[in-house]
Amino acid sequence: MPVILKRAATSTGSLWCTARSISMSKTFDIQPIGRFVGQSAAIKRPKEIAYFSYDDKHQFRLDDSSIRYYYPPTIGADLSRGFDTFEKLDDAADDHLDSLLKTIMALEKEIDKRVETDVITWRGMMTKIMGAIFSDRDGFEMNATLFQRTIFIEENHEYKRQSQARQSRQFSQPGRPSQDMMSFWGYKFETLCLLPRPWDETPREYIENRENEIVNNHAQYCSVVTTGIGSTTMILGGEVDALWDSKPVDGGPIKWVELKTSAEIRHDGDLMNLERKLMKFWIQSFLLGVPKIIVGFRTQDGYLKRVEEMDTASIPSTVKRRGKGTWDGNMCINFAASLLDFLRATIKGDGVWRIRRKERSPAIEVFRIEEAGHGDIISDEFINWRIKLALDVPLPSPVAEPEPEHELGSAASSGNGTTGTQAVVSTGAYVLGL
Template sequence: MNISTFNIQPTSRFAGSNTTIRRPREIACFSYDDQRQFHLGETSLRYYYPPRLPADLNRGFDTFQQLDDSADEHLDALLQTIIALEKETGKKCEADIITWRGMMTKILVAPFDIMNGFEMNATRFQDTIFIEENNAYKNEQKIRQRNQRMPPGMASQDLMAYWGYKFETLCLLRQPWDPTPREEIESREEQIVNNSSQYCSVVRTGIGSTRIVIGGEVDAVWDCKPDRKEDPIHWVELKTSAEIHSDRDMLKYERKLLKFWAQSFLLGVPKIIVGFRDQQGIIRRLEELETSSLPVKVKKYGKGVWDGNICINFAAAFLEWLRNTIHGDGTWRIRKLEKSPVIEVFKVEEHGFGDILSPAFSAWRST
């Protein structure tokens, strides 16, 4: 097997701030409803309104309607949205790479996330590389995580995952604050948590010479979406984190901030709201963070455990290399082993798209 490798280390070779970045701009959107049914448009768009504090994130865990995400959804919803966009505009959605935000996040944070691994599948079609998560690998990781023994006094992995979804439910409204009845705002604590419903933004962006189209979930909008498509949208990303009591806690929090920043940066989300919780899952305070100022904040006032410019320069160099490495027909694997300083790329199938492209998309593009 012929394996091509891209070195992540030493990160110093990606220092500086010379990479051009194209501001992410929404070109389309789609929604999943509470039954995980796909809909074009913004039916699942939610609006931010702060929760009442202190907020107990444990409430309703026994009625949690949890999405079973073990099935492989591939890029189907994203590609369906692109078909609709191309029909509407009469133009091909040109990009060097089309993928989910989650895949781009893993690539962007790779220089400072050596401990974790990833596996993706990719194929080239009409000069665009389409990248999805390797679902078998994702499911293996989830089982490993679930079986991890938590330290005494710590909540289970399942409960901690629920805390994140509960926090979102406590912060969201189905319509803007003004027309929302007071009882609806105040009854959010009683609402059954369902994580099937999602609003997904499809954005056009670029890092270095690589043009990218990304689809990713957005938690909420601060006010309303603007009428003009070219205007920036005041998106909000919602996160929870443990309260900081020591230097060690601060270090853990800064590592978390790397992922928070990368996810929001890629979709053009300007604001992150963090709910700080105690060990019992009670939110005590909220903090608003500006996505654009996070790298400077970490570098200047924190432990300096990551550097945003290095991440961006690395991603630019890696994506350019990837475009020269994945060529011709077939399916490829993009893999980073845990603790490995290299990303490997190799062919797993000589021909075809390996289910990465939906039949509807390849048929549409071939007409």
């Protein structure tokens, strides 16, 4: 058996010791990608089943207090303004899946049932998985563990920190805006686009003064959805930026809005970069059922030049029709379906597993790094709750499953009209248009 690096007992962090793996490393080949061509795997439309907020101090709240509403920004705004007063979130701590699991616990306490699903993770992890087929320059590392027939997946925090430091060094070039500044431009754009209440309840003075607001990225509204790709069901948690109008009270589709920034298009190279960005934009919104993406195009020195609204549904077909063929939506879905099947067949029994894709590697590796336990991926609070629930309820009952869709062009979007963390059944179409 191969000798691998194994973490010291109680953490999934960066303390390592040499140990023997109890299982061989298994690989999922990305190439040849031609085997993923064709009609997409079945999709189960995203449905919001719960939500939570982080407040202005980034404290967890089991409510929708941080939900925001979209209102068009002022064209020509200086996206660099306020950089010196930016209240930036310190993400040095590894929060694991804690907030997502707290929200699932609250839902289960309310419905008095265990929610059954194959995978629980953040939307960001599934974005990396879906995009891996066409993102050969990017690597990732995730930690995973199996508990009560569900695979829990989180990002390997130490790898994330190292990647961020490496990217910061790469962007540190004379005459070029820093990585920190360009990240700020995105948060500034959000501040220029968001209101704390619907526009008709917001004073005109506030709307016109948004350019002077202190930028703070602590507050977030996070949607928790049940969805599925291929034969794998999932519960995903992820931040959504804004509502287009308001949440429907009749359980209809939620008109979420995702906000993004990109450099203005000057030449073919910029167009190619935008096309690659659009894949990530589409995947992120597709996974949570966000129907609209609003992109703020900026100048090279950070001035907002124009705003373009994009229907999530139309992005893959638009790229296929007008783009350079850098990615294909159906192939992203088929790739994700196959990789998820592979993970479910590989991650068996106790312990902590590593899911790793090295930069420019043609394969994804899966190997065990701890022989027992769950590391810090699952909180003790969640484990104890599930044990208590198992003692109280003999057989778990599944959450209302998303409706299966066998055509990519007919997957449906999320929607609800509930409050708190009630389970949701929603209606409406989420047409991807591939």
